[in-house]
Amino acid sequence: MSEVAVESPRSAENYLTARRGVMSWLFTLDHKRIGVMYLASILAFFLLGGVFALMVRTELIAPGRTIMGRDMYNHMFTLHGAVMVFLFIIPGIPAALGNFVLPIMLGAKDVAFPRLNLASLYMFWGGAVFFVVVLITGGLETGWTFYTPYSTTTGQSSVVAAVVGAFILGFSSIFTAVNFIATVHTMRPAAMGWFKMPLFVWALYATAIIQLLATPVLGITLLLLALERLFGIGFFDPSLNGDPVLFQHFFWFYSHPAVYIMILPGMGITSEIISVFSRKHIFGYRFIAYSSIAIALFGFLVWGHHMFVSGQTRLASMIFSALTFSVSIPSAIKVFNWLSTLYKGSISLETPMCYGLMFIFLFGIGGLTGLFLGSLSTDVHLTDTYFIVAHFHYTMMGSTAIAFIAGIHYWWPKITGKMYSDAWGKFTALLLFVGFNHTFFPQFVSGSRGMPRRYYDYEKLLPAHPDFHGGHWLSSLGSYLVAAAFIMMAGYLLVSIVAGRPAPRNPYGGAGLEWQTSSPPPVENFTTPPVVGDPYDYSKLRFDPRSNDYVRVA
Amino acid sequence: MNQILSSLAAIWGPWAQSGSQPYFWLPDRASTFARDVDWVFNFILYVSLFFFALIVALMCWFVLRYRRRPDRQEVEESPHHNTALELLWSVIPVILVCLMFYYGFEGYMDMRTPPRDAYEINVIAKKWAWLFKYPNGYVDDKLYVPAAEPVRLVMTSDDVIHSLYIPDFRVKQDLVPGRYTKMWFKAIKPGEYSLFCAEYCGSGHADMLSKVVVLEAAEFAAWLREAGDFLKKLPPEKAGEELHRRRGCAQCHSVDGKAGTGPTLLGIWGETHRMTDGSTAVVDENYVRESILEPGKRIREGFVNQMPTFKGVLSDEEIGYLIAYIKSLGGSAKGESP
Numbered sequence: 001m002s003e004v005a006v007e008s009p010r011s012a013e014n015y016l017t018a019r020r021g022v023m024s025w026l027f028t029l030d031h032k033r034i035g036v037m038y039l040a041s042i043l044a045f046f047l048l049g050g051v052f053a054l055m056v057r058t059e060l061i062a063p064g065r066t067i068m069g070r071d072m073y074n075h076m077f078t079l080h081g082a083v084m085v086f087l088f089i090i091p092g093i094p095a096a097l098g099n100f101v102l103p104i105m106l107g108a109k110d111v112a113f114p115r116l117n118l119a120s121l122y123m124f125w126g127g128a129v130f131f132v133v134v135l136i137t138g139g140l141e142t143g144w145t146f147y148t149p150y151s152t153t154t155g156q157s158s159v160v161a162a163v164v165g166a167f168i169l170g171f172s173s174i175f176t177a178v179n180f181i182a183t184v185h186t187m188r189p190a191a192m193g194w195f196k197m198p199l200f201v202w203a204l205y206a207t208a209i210i211q212l213l214a215t216p217v218l219g220i221t222l223l224l225l226a227l228e229r230l231f232g233i234g235f236f237d238p239s240l241n242g243d244p245v246l247f248q249h250f251f252w253f254y255s256h257p258a259v260y261i262m263i264l265p266g267m268g269i270t271s272e273i274i275s276v277f278s279r280k281h282i283f284g285y286r287f288i289a290y291s292s293i294a295i296a297l298f299g300f301l302v303w304g305h306h307m308f309v310s311g312q313t314r315l316a317s318m319i320f321s322a323l324t325f326s327v328s329i330p331s332a333i334k335v336f337n338w339l340s341t342l343y344k345g346s347i348s349l350e351t352p353m354c355y356g357l358m359f360i361f362l363f364g365i366g367g368l369t370g371l372f373l374g375s376l377s378t379d380v381h382l383t384d385t386y387f388i389v390a391h392f393h394y395t396m397m398g399s400t401a402i403a404f405i406a407g408i409h410y411w412w413p414k415i416t417g418k419m420y421s422d423a424w425g426k427f428t429a430l431l432l433f434v435g436f437n438h439t440f441f442p443q444f445v446s447g448s449r450g451m452p453r454r455y456y457d458y459e460k461l462l463p464a465h466p467d468f469h470g471g472h473w474l475s476s477l478g479s480y481l482v483a484a485a486f487i488m489m490a491g492y493l494l495v496s497i498v499a500g501r502p503a504p505r506n507p508y509g510g511a512g513l514e515w516q517t518s519s520p521p522p523v524e525n526f527t528t529p530p531v532v533g534d535p536y537d538y539s540k541l542r543f544d545p546r547s548n549d550y551v552r553v554a
Numbered sequence: 555m556n557q558i559l560s561s562l563a564a565i566w567g568p569w570a571q572s573g574s575q576p577y578f579w580l581p582d583r584a585s586t587f588a589r590d591v592d593w594v595f596n597f598i599l600y601v602s603l604f605f606f607a608l609i610v611a612l613m614c615w616f617v618l619r620y621r622r623r624p625d626r627q628e629v630e631e632s633p634h635h636n637t638a639l640e641l642l643w644s645v646i647p648v649i650l651v652c653l654m655f656y657y658g659f660e661g662y663m664d665m666r667t668p669p670r671d672a673y674e675i676n677v678i679a680k681k682w683a684w685l686f687k688y689p690n691g692y693v694d695d696k697l698y699v700p701a702a703e704p705v706r707l708v709m710t711s712d713d714v715i716h717s718l719y720i721p722d723f724r725v726k727q728d729l730v731p732g733r734y735t736k737m738w739f740k741a742i743k744p745g746e747y748s749l750f751c752a753e754y755c756g757s758g759h760a761d762m763l764s765k766v767v768v769l770e771a772a773e774f775a776a777w778l779r780e781a782g783d784f785l786k787k788l789p790p791e792k793a794g795e796e797l798h799r800r801r802g803c804a805q806c807h808s809v810d811g812k813a814g815t816g817p818t819l820l821g822i823w824g825e826t827h828r829m830t831d832g833s834t835a836v837v838d839e840n841y842v843r844e845s846i847l848e849p850g851k852r853i854r855e856g857f858v859n860q861m862p863t864f865k866g867v868l869s870d871e872e873i874g875y876l877i878a879y880i881k882s883l884g885g886s887a888k889g890e891s892p
Contacts, residue, residue, distance in 0.1 A: 070757050143754050149731060150714035150755060238732025244715060245730060278620070281634035309717060310728045311735040314666050318659055325651040329644055335609060336643040342616035344630040349617070357613060364609050368602035375598060375654045377591050377661025381580075381724040384717060384752040448579045448595070450721025452752045455760035464748050465581075536634075 014417065014520040029114035030523060034121050035100030036415065039408075042096050045087035045128065046401075052080035054483055057439075061476035063459035063469060073456035074141035081144030082135055082162070086169050087128050089400055090258055093265035094211075095124070095176055097407045098204045100415060102180060104514040104521060105198050107189045107530045112182035120175035123168055131165030134158050143454065145255075148236040148247040152229070160229055163222045170215040173261075177211035180204055191532035195289070198512050198535040199282060202289045203268025206296040207261050214257035214300070221250040245310050252303035260299040262396060264292055266403030267334055270359045273406055274338045276510045277353035278345030281536040284337040291330035298327045308379050317376055324374040331367050335360060350508065351425030355406030358433055359399055366394030369444065384454075386471070387447025390440045398436055405432075405489070412493065413503030417520040420496035428488045435481025438474060446471030504549030509541050515550070584747055584768070585723035586740040587665060592724075594657045601650055665725065668738035672706035675699070679709070679716035679729045680862045682758030683802020684749070692782040693867075695800040697749060697766045699741055700774035706738040712862040717753035720766055726752055741768040756860075757815060758805055785875065794879025797872055806861065809883055816861060817854050823885030828855040837885065842877050 015032045025033055055076045059066045068076065103111050111117050134140065138158025142151040151159040184205050188197070224235045225247075234240025236247040275282040282288065304312060304320030338360055347353070369391045372378045382388060413419055451458065451468050458468050506515035514521075516530040531552070533540075541550045577583075579599070580592055620630075675697070676687040686697045699705045709718060711729040718737070719726040727737040751762035769777060785793040798804055798819075806815040817827075822837045830853045835841050844851060846868060849861035868876070 070760070074754075074757065074759075141756075147715060147754070153714065154756065238730075241732075244732070278629070279622075280629045280632075283634050283636075284640055285635070287640050308662075309726050311730050311733065314663065317662065321659060321662075322655050325655050328651055329647055332647045333640065333644055337640075339609060339612050339616070340636075340639070341634075342613065342620065344632040345616070345620050346622045346627060346629045347617050347620050348622040357617065360613060361610060364606050368606055371598050371602060371651070371654055372595065374651075375594055375658030377587075377658045377665065377724075378595050378598065379658070380662065380665060380726050381591055381595075381721070383726065384719070445579065450581050450719075450748065450750070452719060452750045452760075454754040457760050460761070460763055461748070461750075464746075538629075 013522060014518065015523045016417070016520050018523045027118075029110070029118055031099050031103050031111050031114065031117055032415075032521065032525075034117050035096055035098075037121060038091065038099055038124070039096035039415075041125065041128070042088055042092055045083055048132075049080055049083040049088055050483065050486065052076050052083065054479060056080055057476040057479040059456070060458070060472045062473070063462055064457065070456040071139075071141060074454075075139055077454060078141050078143050079135055082140070083132070084396075085144055085258075086131060086166050089262045089396055090173065091124060091169070091176075092262075092400070092404050093269065093407060094180070094204055094207055094261075095120070095172075097269070097404070097411060098180065098200075098265065099176070101411055101514050102201060102204055103183060103187070104414075104517065104525050105201055105512050105535075106183065106187055106192065107513045107526065107532060108183065108187040109524050109526075111179045112186055113179050116175050116179055120172045120179070123172035123175065127165055127168030127172060130168060131162065134161040134165055138162065145251060146247075147251075148225075148242075148244045149238065152225070152237060160222070160225055163218070163225060167219050167222050170218050173211045174215050177208035177215075180208040181212065184208075189529075189532050195286065196532070196534065197289075199271035199285070199288050199292075200265070200268035203264045203271070203292050206292040207264045210257045210261050210264075210296050210299060214254050214261075217250060218254040221247070221254070224250070245307070245312065248307055248310055249303070252306045253300075256303040256306065257296075257299045259395075260295055262400045264295060266359065266400040267292065269403045269407040269410070270338060270356050270363075271334075272510070272512070273352050273356035273410055274341050274360075275536050276410075276508055276538075277350060277356065278342050278347050279509060279538045280341055280345035281534070281538070282337070283340035283343075284333070285536070287333050288337050291333045294330040295327060298323065298330070302327060305374060305379070308376055309383055321374055321376045321379075325371075328367065328371065328374070331363075335364065335367070349426070351420075351422055351429060352406050352410035352508065354426055354429040355402055355409060358429065359402050359406060361433075362394055362398030362402060362436065365441075366391060366399050369394065382448060384452060385447035386443040386451045386453055389453050390443035390447060393440045393443075398440070402432075402436075408493075410508065411514075412496070413507050414514060414519050414521070416497055416500075417503050418496045418500030419503050419507065420500055421492050424488065424492040428485050428492070431481060431488070432485035435478050435483075435485055438478025439482055440475070440478070442471040442474040442478075446475075504547055506541070506550040507548065509538060509543065509550035511535055511538055511541060516552075582722045582747070584741060584743060584745065585720075585725065586742060587661070587724045588722070590661045590664065594654070594661055597657060598654055601654075665737070665739075668706045668736065669704045672704035672738050673700065674706050674708060677707050677709035677718065677729065678712060678867065679718070679751070679762075680712040680802060681714065681756055681860060682751070682762040682805045684718070684751075684762070684764045685801060685867065688778055688782075690778060690782045692778065693801070694781065695802065696764055698774060698777060698781075699766060699768055700771040701741050701744050701768050703771060704738055704740045706736060708734055708736055710734050712867075714755050715753050716751050716755050716762065719750045719752035720747055721750070722747040723766070728753055741766070744768045744770055744773075761805060785872070790875050790878035791882040792879075793872075794875035794877070794882075797868070797876055798879055801864070801868065803876070813856075816857060819880050819883050821884045823881050823883065825885050829853060830855050830857075837880075839877050842880060843873055846873055846876070 015030055059068050059073050140158050140162055142159060146159050227233045228235050228237060232240060234242035236242045236244050238244060271282055271288055302320055302324045304316050305324045308317050372382055446468055461468055503519040505518055512535045513530040517526050540552050542553050544551045583589060678685040684695055685693050687693045709729045711731045715728055715730055717726055717728045723739050725737055725739050727735050729735060745768055747766045749764040749766050751759060808814050808818045809820050811818050811820045826834050826836050828834055835852055846864045849863060850859045853859050
């Protein structure tokens, strides 16, 4: 039956061509168009944050002043952290890829509340513009963590405005989260029970729960900051009998769960890709699904592990350390299940799979180095050094951003209807892999040897620690390789839009519903209702060399 | 080939300077905590290396062995669920992380429980200087401690959060304004060790550096007696110069004419300066004293106040020395007192 449909998958109008003009995009309610606009905006902010990162790395390539002074450096690392966290990595996968594929994966026409979806995009744009303007014009240099009392007492204290920006962005997250939860609950086809959902949907669902529950705390923090500034009620400022450490509790009560907002969707993408490119049913489906929920719940109970040296009580540190280790177990379960999925599969190393395997490698390092930081006595030595910088870049960039890239490559044919060059894709993946490790691995060593983070210079440290120079030098060189890889990636992906060959319906042989519709999908996603089955059963799909497509055989 | 190798060596050359380092991963072990912390570090390191090697080896082996090839298109039959296996790879990590937690906790409790007889030193952190106050009232910008004796630091901050970090001792503790935090350690060998600020505290964060000087117990006692009255042995302007350096004034107030976070001290004595509120002030004894004790009261035009008060930190006598030093740096009324 589908053999017939394959012949002209692009004859019908698709969501890209159905309407034209700027207004048709700005006022669209189509989740796919909203997803594409999110994707473009988020990648633009990634570029911005990346430029800041290169400035930081270039300043540190040699001791002494290289390209900027100390205040500019402090401003730069704040901009890098804030833009990457709030404008790239938190909204990244759910708002861009999730928006596009979640409804299609569920066989639905759209999300549950399309208008809310558009509102969330406008909130994102509004919040992002406000945030970036505040950051740049306010000369904010507090670090993205806005710790009090530094943030409330510096000359240019745009911290309240910056937190307002973060909170508007938080509302955009909440809107998306509400939408996803409602969509998953109400719009699944009758034949798709909870345990027939793709694991990416499980991951987005777990993420949405965290977004919904954690983001309001950011709002509370803002309210308290504003009350303190406007009415002099002491919450955080010691001169008003406030407690600066309280701010850290509030901040991490949101920002630690936010770490799982970042990583869970990446794990979801990895689960999809590892299975599809092994042509084998995902191993331990229920364990992977439950482990997402477990991570989401445990993630709320571990914020105090950012504060082992803050002066919090010994009892609090003990409890937070123990709970922190509990999060490592569901993560380990996922890794072992991915490995078992590879076993006896039929593994094809196309670009998305290269990134999927890279995720396992880099997340392995990022996750295991977390153990050093969860353990109390070692954390005392390692916290606030480059060790922690390396650790969170391995998890945030090495894992989440790599999974995001994997997802972009995996769904690129579906989103754009075009195939990119797989050879360029693989070569870029290799360059990115080398560049990433070149950048961040030396930071583990510098950090565990005592190099503190957020230092604009290390010249005065060199007499006693000559090795710090080598670490920074390697790191900066690696960052240029990473930049080169991203430029290449932008190049071949953009070329594919103009000159790529048309994508078939199912180029990689996925068994999810999104591969049953044409590439790109029509406005209503499906012209005929999709056949709901096990999302990881590949036995009915056969590769058809004539159309380069995987087709369903009875 | 040789060319490639030598260019690689050139790139990675600076990294090879790490030869001076006794351990690859960790700095020198100079306190009693270092051995315990390093033991936990190495335990976690070897467990992690084992699992990482296992994961990567399996991944590579599976990818090579089960690669899709023209003669191998189909998957082989294998189950996609196995509860026993899932439990196995949940329970083993649970046991291992319980051990990691326990060892880390044990070491941490030790770090947070100072012995009763510890030698006490008060620490005040401010942007961007460290002040160490000894039992006899002497204050220094370096932390001198006796070897093989427990030392307890009672610490607070005058402005924002700082963090005292001594890598070779494996200790770190935040200093929070408005409360006292404590830490302790026992240095094991005489020498000089780095002391860093580890919590971001603004422009001069990377300059907030000091040293721990570990002396043999007898040497330490002699040093303290000597140092306690060093000021009295110096002429006042020399004593002021020492104070300017040791109490952190130099971080913001240069003596070479360049404006830093605060105005330079060179050639200002007797000058008339415009203030941010539009008034003018003559730099004299009273103005300098007021600027030290109530820094925010009158701010020179072109500057934003970042300075914490030195009330209770500098004695009247010491302020007198600083005034003498500033006078010696010249100005229109050099040497005269109106």
